[in-house]
Amino acid sequence: MQADASLITPDAIRKVIRNNDYTGNTSGFAPGFVQANLVILPAQYAFDFLQFSQANPKSCPIIASSREAGVVDMPCVGKNIDIRTDLPRYRIFKNGQLIEEVTDIKAYWRDDLVTFLIGCSFSFEEALIAAGIEVRNITEHKNVPMYVTDQPCKSAGIFHANTVVSMRPMKPADAIRAIQICSRFPNVHGAPIHFGDPAAIGIKDINRPEFGDAVTINDGEIPVFWACGVTPQVAIVNAAPELCITHSPGHMLITDIPNSQMAAF
Amino acid sequence: MQADASLITPDAIRKVIRNNDYTGNTSGFAPGFVQANLVILPAQYAFDFLQFSQANPKSCPIIASSREAGVVDMPCVGKNIDIRTDLPRYRIFKNGQLIEEVTDIKAYWRDDLVTFLIGCSFSFEEALIAAGIEVRNITEHKNVPMYVTDQPCKSAGIFHANTVVSMRPMKPADAIRAIQICSRFPNVHGAPIHFGDPAAIGIKDINRPEFGDAVTINDGEIPVFWACGVTPQVAIVNAAPELCITHSPGHMLITDIPNSQMAAF
Structure with a gap:
């Protein structure tokens, strides 16, 4: 692996993470590109969560959500994304309790899961x-x-x-x-x-x-x-849905979206 | 009815409309207060519609949505609101076809309906x-x-x-x-x-x-x-859900929210 060349683009960094060659935090990676918080929920909670986000846009600004339950790509924010593998570290919550940290979520994936990406500081x-x-x-x-x-x-x-x-x-x-x-x-x-x-x-x-x-x-x-x-994340712990998957703090999804494109004006 | 006094506040105007004493358009009413487009859909379409709005905020900016299916008040945008009666005129769509214009929607109300309010020019x-x-x-x-x-x-x-x-x-x-x-x-x-x-x-x-x-x-x-x-509205006609209720063009919900409060900065 040519590390320097591989770490130039978001796509290349995601590939390194996908292969489990990097499992640390993403602070400072791919400067200039949007990194996103991750929330994955069963479809039965998806409307409530999107409504919560809509009503509280400053704390929960939605960048994108999956176009239908069960899909694992996210073409609106980057090419070749597999949401199950492309973050360095995930947290698994059951009934509001953190039960495990993992480097991919293939073992937890279900056809009824809906993905939300949330803006990050x-x-x-x-x-x-x-x-x-x-x-x-x-x-x-x-x-x-x-x-x-x-x-x-x-x-x-x-x-x-x-x-x-x-x-x-x-x-x-x-x-x-x-x-x-x-x-x-x-x-x-x-x-x-x-x-x-x-x-x-x-x-x-x-x-x-x-x-x-x-x-x-x-x-x-x-x-x-x-x-x-x-x-x-606090709202999810309070609500205690039977399953929720998030990123681990600091271990974000690196998107192909330039930060400059997030400017409203 | 003392028309002048009654038409000072959004709440008073809504009461006049609720009583079917006014069924015309709301252009120029209650200057300084936000007026909103209305979309009401069965809960089975609510997530898709909120996701569509979230993804297209310039054409479909959501101001508020009902806190659960079936509720007819909307305390986050105004007091004493009954969404079934407080707009002067509504349009009823079945399977994407406009079937009727009405001055209240009590006859169409169901416990599975979800209300969305959308910003207006x-x-x-x-x-x-x-x-x-x-x-x-x-x-x-x-x-x-x-x-x-x-x-x-x-x-x-x-x-x-x-x-x-x-x-x-x-x-x-x-x-x-x-x-x-x-x-x-x-x-x-x-x-x-x-x-x-x-x-x-x-x-x-x-x-x-x-x-x-x-x-x-x-x-x-x-x-x-x-x-x-x-x-x-075009998206709803394209999608042709079994039921959809909207305001009639120009016949808006007058909220208690000052226009100045809509400024993001």
């Missing part, structure tokens, strides 16, 4: 960095800190959750620019939903995120909060 | 006029001209259609400003999808719209085309 972080704004979790080589708020999502069918947010500390001028930049990208969580006082959205301790790692907040910086793709 | 026309841009169909007291293009929507399940567009002629400087203004309103069709040469999107004769009325195009003006809420 990697895309807007790239846009922020391109604008010269420091993204602390990247500078510090950490997972972004994520917090469960007291802000309820709109419920839909069996799905309900409080909004989960990710946090990036910034100086006010950078936060203002970040609000402008992220407004252009509604399908990758869009503009922040809060900045400043963590308690105002029910966060008890900014140094103890429920998911990911705490990051440094310097003097003169304020925390800026974005709706986070972990929200639908 | 009234909201962005108000924003254009507020910015000093002439909207020709309003100036000329006509229905906006609408055309079936050769631009296919993304299909979903049984639903497929070519995009239908509405057209408003403008000077280039106004068109540029309109693109900026409408970009802020993705849930009411968003930015235009084309301007200039009608043939480039498969429109044969700009003076013969498939729906609505032709309007004057003055020297120095170019036609500007927006994705149109008639698109999902």
Whole structure:
């Protein structure tokens, strides 16, 4: 395998992952291309989940869904995709409980499964960095800190959750620019939903995120909060469907869609 | 009935309509409030339709959907709404054929029906006029001209259609400003999808719209085309579900949502 050549395009990276030659996280892979969160559910839950996503687009922005139950390709986001093998790592949930992490889901595949791809913060972080704004979790080589708020999502069918947010500390001028930049990208969580006082959205301790790692907040910086793709995962745990398959955090589907194509304007 | 007092709020107007005291179109009613297109389908088609909308947000922007099959209120968009009575006029389609226009749908209501509300151009026309841009169909007291293009929507399940567009002629400087203004309103069709040469999107004769009325195009003006809420109606006729109920063109649901709240940024 010629690693350098193989890792140039999303298609080539997916092939390496498909062959189980890489099972790590996809942060920094295929710069410029959209990476997506994965949710796979039995068809009986598909309408409720799509309605939940529709009603909560900032935390659960749908990029694509499978055109019919049981299909494993996803031509609208990339060529030769097999959704069962093309992510490095998956999580299997039964009745809301995580039961296993696996590197492919062939053993779990069924003809009634429907796939949803959800926008991910990697895309807007790239846009922020391109604008010269420091993204602390990247500078510090950490997972972004994520917090469960007291802000309820709109419920839909069996799905309900409080909004989960990710946090990036910034100086006010950078936060203002970040609000402008992220407004252009509604399908990758869009503009922040809060900045400043963590308690105002029910966060008890900014140094103890429920998911990911705490990051440094310097003097003169304020925390800026974005709706986070972990929200639908919380909604799924709450709903406890008999089966649900997601990506493992950070182990995304790399699509053929350029990040620039996600800009709404 | 004190007509003036009654027609101040969306809630009061809906009550007048509910009592069949008004059955005309809602153009110009309750300025400042969102009016919505209506699509009601049996639950078996609901996932496909929501997926079609999700995949084609410019022509089919979903504002809200009923929280479960059979419910007739819609508290997320307004108080005391009864979706069976609160629009002035409805269209009943069976197997894709228009069979009747009615002023309420109580006789057709079933426990398996799911309601969708779709954004409408009234909201962005108000924003254009507020910015000093002439909207020709309003100036000329006509229905906006609408055309079936050769631009296919993304299909979903049984639903497929070519995009239908509405057209408003403008000077280039106004068109540029309109693109900026409408970009802020993705849930009411968003930015235009084309301007200039009608043939480039498969429109044969700009003076013969498939729906609505032709309007004057003055020297120095170019036609500007927006994705149109008639698109999902064409998709429904194509799909021919056993039952579908829509609003009659121009006879919308008036919601309690301020137009300003639809701005994405």
